[in-house]
Amino acid sequence: MGRAMSTDRVKKLFAICMTGISGSGKTTIANAVSNCLKKRGVSVEVLDGDETRSIVGDIFGHSKEERLKMSRINQAIGFYLLRNKVSIILAAVAPYEAIRSQFRHFFGVNYIEVYVKASLATCAKRDTKGLYELSSKGELENLNGSNDIFEPPGNSDIIIDTERLSVEESCAMVIEYLYDNKYIN
Numbered sequence: 001m002g003r004a005m006s007t008d009r010v011k012k013l014f015a016i017c018m019t020g021i022s023g024s025g026k027t028t029i030a031n032a033v034s035n036c037l038k039k040r041g042v043s044v045e046v047l048d049g050d051e052t053r054s055i056v057g058d059i060f061g062h063s064k065e066e067r068l069k070m071s072r073i074n075q076a077i078g079f080y081l082l083r084n085k086v087s088i089i090l091a092a093v094a095p096y097e098a099i100r101s102q103f104r105h106f107f108g109v110n111y112i113e114v115y116v117k118a119s120l121a122t123c124a125k126r127d128t129k130g131l132y133e134l135s136s137k138g139e140l141e142n143l144n145g146s147n148d149i150f151e152p153p154g155n156s157d158i159i160i161d162t163e164r165l166s167v168e169e170s171c172a173m174v175i176e177y178l179y180d181n182k183y184i185n
Contacts, residue, residue, distance in 0.1 A: 014087045014183045015078055015107040016174070019094040020116035021150050023123030025162040025170070029116060030091040032171040037087075042184060045081055047074055049092030064096060071099045075106050082110065087183075095150045112183075114174060115156035118163050 016033070018026040030046045037044045052074055053060065060066040071094065078088045087110075094100050104111045118126075158177055160170045178184045 011182050011185060013082050013085065013110050014112055014178065015082065015103070015110045016087075016089045016112045016114055017094060017100065017103050018089065018091045018114045018116050019100060019153060019156075020118065021095075021120065021123050022093060022129065023126040024116045024118040025160075025167070026091040026093075026116045028167055029114075029160065029162075029170045029174070030089040032167050033174045034089055036171055036175055037178075037184070040184075043086045045086050045088055047077055047081075047088055047090045047092075049074070049090070049094075052077065052092075067093075067095065068099060068102075071102060075103065078107065082107075093150070097151050097153070100153060112158070112177065112181075113153060113156045114158045114160060115153045116170075117152075117159055117161045122163050 016030075018030050020026050027046070027048050027050075030048070034044050034046045049070070053070060056070075056073060060070045071092070074090055074092060078090065081088050090103070094103070100113060104113065158173055160173060162170065165173070175184075
């Protein structure tokens with residue numbers, strides 16, 4: 001992270017997908033990476049899965065089919081941002097390999113997958129939204145990692161274990177990856 005960035009800040013656009021169960025730290029790390037890049041003049045936008053879902057009017061639930069539809073909306077938003085020279089960081093559960101494969105295929109060489117990993121017990125302790133408590137009471141269905149499946153990614157570009165790494169260390173891993181793979185100078 002200590003490298004100086006030249007005035008030609010971005011060599012190529014990127015679409016980072018931060019995937020992991022609720023409470024793993026996806027949005028926190030996405031915002032930290034975004035802030036670090038913006039301070040260096042990089043045009044980047046965070047697409048938070050929950051926020052996007054709310055913006056479109058909560059018209060989709062959390063079944064597998066509805067999650068696939070929601071992922072198409074995130075793709076469309078990402079497409080328009082990339083077309084306008086704005087890189088994206090998508091912070092979304094993306095619980096199924098089918099969704100992540102869809103992103104990988106759609107964004108092609110611009111795609112970077114980051115698995116934000118934390119145990120169910122740790123995420124349940126963090127539970128800022130109260131989702132795990134509702135799930136344990138049977139009041140919330142389709143909570144990935146709890147009462148619905150989460151297929152851990154098998155081929156992520158970066159794996160961040162938020163039980164062992166701080167936000168700063170996690171952010172540094174992503175920035176270093178972007179440097180090393182010539183996305184940024």
